[in-house]
Amino acid sequence: MLARVGEILATGTLTEESASWYRRLDYDRLYRSGLSLGQVPHSIELWQAFARQAAKGGPVAICRDMRGRTVAVAALIGDWLERADGPESDGELLRVQSAMADLAAYAQFVAFANKVEPRDPAWLTPLGSVA
Numbered sequence: 001m002l003a004r005v006g007e008i009l010a011t012g013t014l015t016e017e018s019a020s021w022y023r024r025l026d027y028d029r030l031y032r033s034g035l036s037l038g039q040v041p042h043s044i045e046l047w048q049a050f051a052r053q054a055a056k057g058g059p060v061a062i063c064r065d066m067r068g069r070t071v072a073v074a075a076l077i078g079d080w081l082e083r084a085d086g087p088e089s090d091g092e093l094l095r096v097q098s099a100m101a102d103l104a105a106y107a108q109f110v111a112f113a114n115k116v117e118p119r120d121p122a123w124l125t126p127l128g129s130v131a
Contacts, residue, residue: 014058018119022058025116026125027051034112041105050109062110069106073099 014022031047034040040047053065076099080092116123 014060019058021119021124023055024124024127025051025054026123027054030113030116030123034109039112040108043102043105046102046105047109050106050113054113062113066106066110069103073103 027047027050031040031044031051035042050062050065053061057064073096076092076096080089080096083089083092
């Protein structure tokens with residue numbers, strides 16, 4: 001389904017105004033807001049990865065990144081299932097659990113950021129300031 005969403009999004013183009021909005025969005029303030037509301041997990045590194053994707057390519061980049069992360073988790077699960085009876089399965093299961101937790105956190109970031117009205121100037125970093 002994420003692949004299909006990505007295909008649909010890729011058929012359109014971001015206007016320069018929209019692309020600029022995604023680049024200038026105050027991702028740090030958005031993250032702090034999400035934390036204070038209890039709507040995003042504490043994971044600054046993962047948030048920064050999300051913010052880089054969003055600033056680079058808006059919804060298409062976010063969708064592709066989310067799909068890539070989902071495929072990676074599915075591959076880890078597949079590898080673990082193939083070796084579930086082996087001596088290293090416990091260690092592999094920890095990797096799967098960690099990857100799934102990261103994916104769930106990333107999904108929360110996506111859901112929270114989707115609540116922001118596109119091109120809302122209230123969330124922009126002022127021109128000339130350091131992001």
